Amino acid sequence: MSAFVRVCRTAEIPPGHAARVDIDAIPVAIFNVGGEFFALDDTCSHAMASLSEGELDLGRCAVECPLHGSQFDLRSGAPLSLPAVDGVGVHAVEVRDDELWVALSPPPG
Ligand code: FES
Structure with missing residues (x-):
């Protein structure tokens, strides 16, 4: 796992919404589900579509x-x-005070 990087304030992604951020030139989709945050590869594993x-x-x-x-x-x-049929990468998310931090997982393989 790479180092955590700050991506935005939590208030910038309200519950039920998503945002795309680029971390080290990798597009990452961040989702807020009832105040819990998840980070996935933004690009679908099937074709070129943005999951965010x-x-x-x-x-x-x-x-x-x-x-x-x-x-x-x-x-x-x-x-x-x-x-x-293939999954997408999941990345670690931490909330520190009112900020979101994400650490990229290594690509599979
Ligand atoms: S691009 Fe086909 S299911 Fe996502």
Whole structure:
């Protein structure tokens, strides 16, 4: 895991919303589910789509890809529905005071 970097203030991503940030030139999607934050690779594993632009499914703690509709579990990055069959990377998130910090996980393989 890389070092934690500050990405934004928590208030900048209200509950039920997402934002895309670039960390070391890697696009990362950050989601706020009822005050709990999750960070995933922003680029869908199926094709070129930005998961931060997808619709949150708060009940499943998942995001739906805006291009073909695969859902991804925000906790594990695993695909929950087709057409995606590969997961996306999940990154560590810490809330320090009112700021969000993210540490990138190494890419798989
Ligand atoms: S690009 Fe995400 S499901 Fe196809």
